[in-house]
Amino acid sequence: MMLYQQIARNKRMTVVVMAGFTALVALVGAAFGYLFAGSAVGGIIIALVIALIYISVMVMQSTDVVMRMNHAHELHSADEAPELWHVVEDMAMVAQVPMPRVYVIDDPSPNAFATGNDPEHAAVAATTGLLQLMNREELEGVIGHEMSHVRNYDIRLQTIALALASAIGALTGFVSHIWWFGGSSRDDDRDGGGVIAIFGSILLIILAPLAASIAQMALSRNREYLADAGAVELTRNPHGMISALSKLKDAVPMKNADPNSSALYISDPEQNGKKRWFSHLFDTHPPLDDRIARLQRM
Incomplete structure (x- = not known):
């Protein structure tokens, strides 16, 4: 494979992985919003704001x-x-x-x-x-x-990937803490669809940190x-x-x-x-x- 073909392929793969990172942040936010506020959209907004804060802090960290x-x-x-x-x-x-x-x-x-x-x-x-x-x-x-x-x-890209993975870890940790001490606001949803949605949201929150780690390693x-x-x-x-x-x-x-x-x-x-x-x-x-x-x- 020619050099520039490999470079082009790797750059495309990087875009895919970073898009996957962002989508994962949004999904965790949607699960958080659904479980505790009844609004997936609100959770997505909160998750993306938290991710942006993490990125800003990480990018500004000193090389020292x-x-x-x-x-x-x-x-x-x-x-x-x-x-x-x-x-x-x-x-x-x-x-x-x-x-x-x-x-x-x-x-x-x-x-x-x-x-x-x-x-x-x-x-x-x-x-x-x-x-x-x-x-x-x-x-x-x-x-x-x-x-x-x-x-x-790449030095900045890896920093952003680490920030997104950290944001996902913080969100899932926060959700687990609230769930353990306060429970979900959707507990009264007794129909089959609601139970499936709650179960799916919980499963996503459990697996999200693992998926983030795999994505970060794939990017590296x-x-x-x-x-x-x-x-x-x-x-x-x-x-x-x-x-x-x-x-x-x-x-x-x-x-x-x-x-x-x-x-x-x-x-x-x-x-x-x-x-x-x-x-x-x-x-x-x-x-x-x-x-x-x-x-x-x-």
């Missing part, structure tokens, strides 16, 4: 918070890590984005991630294990991958494929990216990675090269073998 959560320290000059600094500088120039802030995480497991609200406020972090394991060609592939996330605004997996393709576009060297991913297959999990940041990393920091004997439905990243195969088909 994410870096602290992952125990990263900032580099202030090229003298501290010359090769990493210059590779980030080169990839930013090729991607036509401002030079991001550069961080290092003291961890022997090879990994990296990018974060920030937009390309003007982006940051890139790499582990000491990555710097020790990768040669220049492979490091360019990894940083090109992260710079693709920056250029494509989709963007990883796109960033891999973007790295090849920036470096003009598919072999560097393929070689880097091949080395990540043998990586051990990181020691102190923040679980909430797992989707940001180039490889799942909690799993990395560990084999999974069950469905990949709950993975934050596509299998490395699949990512390598897609690059080889290019």
Whole structure:
């Protein structure tokens, strides 16, 4: 598959997943409104307002918070890590984005991630294990991958997805709390249709957080494929990216990675090269073998 065809397909998939997120928020709101106010429309409006508040708060969060959560320290000059600094500088120039802030995480497991609200406020972090394991060609592939996330605004997209998932979790938690202590205002609805509607609403509220998590993970997996393709576009060297991913297959999990940041990393920091004997439905990243195969088909 040609590079731009894969990019176009992944972008379409992203639109579908984000639309699904929004629809799920609206459905939870409708269930909430029906159960406690007798108005699905009112519940939808409340849910969308809550989601907007969550998005606004999440987007405004500082990059420094994410870096602290992952125990990263900032580099202030090229003298501290010359090769990493210059590779980030080169990839930013090729991607036509401002030079991001550069961080290092003291961890022997090879990994990296990018974060920030937009390309003007982006940051890139790499582990000491990555710097020790990768040669220049492979490091360019990894940083090109992260710079693709920056250029494509994936860093903001993942933040919005996290905010929507958090909003769904807050709504379902609130509904469960009210139900436990106060019960539903629809308890007096005794006809068959009303009972079915109540049961359906309760089932939706129970399953919504699980569906949100699956959608968030699907979005993350989709963007990883796109960033891999973007790295090849920036470096003009598919072999560097393929070689880097091949080395990540043998990586051990990181020691102190923040679980909430797992989707940001180039490889799942909690799993990395560990084999999974069950469905990949709950993975934050596509299998490395699949990512390598897609690059080889290019």
